Amino acid sequence: MLAPRWRAMLAAVVSIVLFTAASLGKPLVIQYALDHGVADRDKGALVFAGVLFFGLICVIYAFQALATYTVNRIGQDFLRELRVRLFTHYQRMSLSFFERENAGRLVSRMTADIQALTDVLNNGFLMLIQSSLTLAGAVIILLFLNWKLFLFTALILPPLLFATAIFRTASERAYSSVRERIADVLIHMQETFAGLRVVQAFVREQHNMERFGAINERNFEANVKAVRISAIYFPFVEWLGGLGIAIILYFGGRQVAGEEVSIGTVAAFVFYLEFIFQPIQNLSQVYDMAQSAGAALNKIFALLGLRPEVREPEKPAVLPGPVRGRIAVEGLEFGYIPGRPVLRDIDVVIEPGEHIVLVGPTGAGKSTLAKMMTRFYDPTAGRVTLDGIDLRAIAGADLRAQVTMVPQEGFLFSGTIRENILFGRPGATDDELRAACRDLGVDGFITALPEGYDTYVSFRGSRLSAGQKQLVSIARAFVADPPVLVLDEATSSLDPATEGMVEAALRRLLAGRTSIVIAHRLSTAEHADRVLVIDDGRVVESGPHAALLARGGYYTALYRQWTRGREPGHGGPLRTSPEPA
Numbered sequence: 134m135l136a137p138r139w140r141a142m143l144a145a146v147v148s149i150v151l152f153t154a155a156s157l158g159k160p161l162v163i164q165y166a167l168d169h170g171v172a173d174r175d176k177g178a179l180v181f182a183g184v185l186f187f188g189l190i191c192v193i194y195a196f197q198a199l200a201t202y203t204v205n206r207i208g209q210d211f212l213r214e215l216r217v218r219l220f221t222h223y224q225r226m227s228l229s230f231f232e233r234e235n236a237g238r239l240v241s242r243m244t245a246d247i248q249a250l251t252d253v254l255n256n257g258f259l260m261l262i263q264s265s266l267t268l269a270g271a272v273i274i275l276l277f278l279n280w281k282l283f284l285f286t287a288l289i290l291p292p293l294l295f296a297t298a299i300f301r302t303a304s305e306r307a308y309s310s311v312r313e314r315i316a317d318v319l320i321h322m323q324e325t326f327a328g329l330r331v332v333q334a335f336v337r338e339q340h341n342m343e344r345f346g347a348i349n350e351r352n353f354e355a356n357v358k359a360v361r362i363s364a365i366y367f368p369f370v371e372w373l374g375g376l377g378i379a380i381i382l383y384f385g386g387r388q389v390a391g392e393e394v395s396i397g398t399v400a401a402f403v404f405y406l407e408f409i410f411q412p413i414q415n416l417s418q419v420y421d422m423a424q425s426a427g428a429a430l431n432k433i434f435a436l437l438g439l440r441p442e443v444r445e446p447e448k449p450a451v452l453p454g455p456v457r458g459r460i461a462v463e464g465l466e467f468g469y470i471p472g473r474p475v476l477r478d479i480d481v482v483i484e485p486g487e488h489i490v491l492v493g494p495t496g497a498g499k500s501t502l503a504k505m506m507t508r509f510y511d512p513t514a515g516r517v518t519l520d521g522i523d524l525r526a527i528a529g530a531d532l533r534a535q536v537t538m539v540p541q542e543g544f545l546f547s548g549t550i551r552e553n554i555l556f557g558r559p560g561a562t563d564d565e566l567r568a569a570c571r572d573l574g575v576d577g578f579i580t581a582l583p584e585g586y587d588t589y590v591s592f593r594g595s596r597l598s599a600g601q602k603q604l605v606s607i608a609r610a611f612v613a614d615p616p617v618l619v620l621d622e623a624t625s626s627l628d629p630a631t632e633g634m635v636e637a638a639l640r641r642l643l644a645g646r647t648s649i650v651i652a653h654r655l656s657t658a659e660h661a662d663r664v665l666v667i668d669d670g671r672v673v674e675s676g677p678h679a680a681l682l683a684r685g686g687y688y689t690a691l692y693r694q695w696t697r698g699r700e701p702g703h704g705g706p707l708r709t710s711p712e713p714a
């Protein structure tokens with residue numbers, strides 16, 4: 134990814150070399166001014182030194198600015214591309230990936246890990262080149278100026294290197310525990326906010342406060358430990374620097390007295406000391422940065438290397454314009470975990486325009502079967518076909534245009550209601566939108582909102598009720614107008630007014646399409662062409678509502694229990710297993 138940016142990188146390196154070399158020249162000019170200008174009282178030499186010094190600082194200014202800009206720009210450019218790659222990759226991954234991976238961790242790949250890379254790209258790269266050059270340059274210059282004095286001065290380097298190495302290890306450990314503690318605090322806060330209603334309903338504030346207090350305390354301790362390490366190290370380095378100056382003054386001064394060294398040289402030594410101290414500290418920091426960036430890169434590229442489980446076909450089958458909408462499930466078997474099938478021996482043919490309702494106890498596999506028909510997963514055995522074509526041979530985009538899934542909870546993205554409805558067909562005009570909504574019977578509810586179609590909803594849709602969200606997501610599917618619809622009925626009970634509206638909208642939505650509806654209220658099943666009763670991953674009964682009721686089997690038991698749950702005095706256990714018939 135960096136290769137195409139080689140020109141900018143070359144410019145950055147050249148700028149860094151130039152401004153570092155100019156920096157290294159500064160003490161030499163001071164030495165010249167002191168030895169020739171001041172000591173010899175030579176005005177011309179002083180002016181020359183002044184002009185030279187001015188030239189140097191201008192060069193430093195210009196190239197430091199250029200280097201900082203170029204390096205950061207390359208870094209940001211790289212990160213921008215990486216973020217797009219990650220995001221695109223996430224979107225292409227199968228549903229199974231998101232059910233397995235923790236969303237927080239995926240976001241952290243995009244934020245924390247990218248931040249680690251940002252550090253190394255922006256500061257690390259610049260620091261690495263600048264510090265190595267400065268260190269090497271300063272040592273060479275000092276050796277040339279006076280190698281004896283340099284050897285004396287070098288006495289302070291072993292303790293500096295030693296202290297820096299210890300500090301780096303200790304502080305890295307301390308800061309990684311600080312980072313973990315901060316994450317704990319954040320996770321706890323997030324959980325509390327997300328579950329605030331539950332927290333308040335169960336009067337758990339006190340308990341939560343105590344838990345938060347304990348987490349916060351650990352965060353405090355981790356920070357104090359990190360501070361203690363820094364408090365010892367940085368003043369120690371300062372102290373060592375002072376010691377270095379003392380050594381230079383003492384040994385240098387004696388040599389000046391013995392006329393072996395000039396005053397300018399001693400002054401230059403004092404200046405160069407900083408040119409040795411700073412790079413050593415910087416380099417150890419770069420080493421750390423590179424390590425965490427390496428770890429981040431590993432994680433990011435491991436993620437980018439994952440292939441989606443539901444793959445695009447190599448040569449997609451060509452679908453006829455709108456398909457007829459015949460769905461056939463043949464000898465299907467599927468399990469989320471290998472060896473633990475959730476669905477077994479399913480053979481179902483759904484004719485074009487047929488209205489199918491799936492019923493069954495919770496955990497029976499209804500949603501799973503729906504995910505197979507929409508190819509969110511591929512079967513372990515058998516196949517699902519649309520108009521005789523295996524779903525695995527159909528390009529993802531083509532399939533989604535023909536088969537739309539309306540999930541259990543109406544999901545809204547942050548944006549206006551209009552944007553949310555047009556999600557499935559962004560090209561539709563305003564008139565088409567209004568006409569569709571009027572057709573569905575949802576126009577009234579939307580225009581009654583304060584800003585009508587422009588009402589802004591957050592991504593959880595918190596300003597709308599469950600039923601209203603469901604209406605918007607039904608409208609979204611209606612506008613997209615697919616020949617086949619798979620619908621997971623909302624489980625949350627709606628208030629009677631909205632429920633009536635949702636049912637009417639659904640009837641309009643399903644008319645004239647092949648539809649597979651997962652029903653949680655058996656009243657939905659009464660209107661079906663055919664009811665499939667699913668239990669423990671198998672289709673145990675199939676037929677129209679009336680025929681199944683007359684049979685007195687599993688469905689009858691389920692239905693009887695459901696109607697009893699609807700009577701006053703019953704809590705309405707709509708989704709439990711039926712009693713044995």
Ligand SMILES: Nc1ncnc2c1ncn2[C@@H]1O[C@H](COP(=O)(O)OP(=O)(O)OP(=O)(O)O)[C@@H](O)[C@H]1O
Nearest residue numbers: 232469470475494495496497498499500501502708
């Ligand atoms: N992502 C998943 N990973 C592993 N197991 C899963 C996953 N999703 C569902 N299951 C399991 O598969 C079985 C069928 O689940 P499914 O969601 O299809 O049931 P359902 O009939 O839709 O139930 P409900 O009426 O509660 O919606 C359950 O035992 C469930 O625990």
Ligand SMILES: [Mg+2]
Nearest residue numbers: 499500501621
């Ligand atoms: Mg379900």
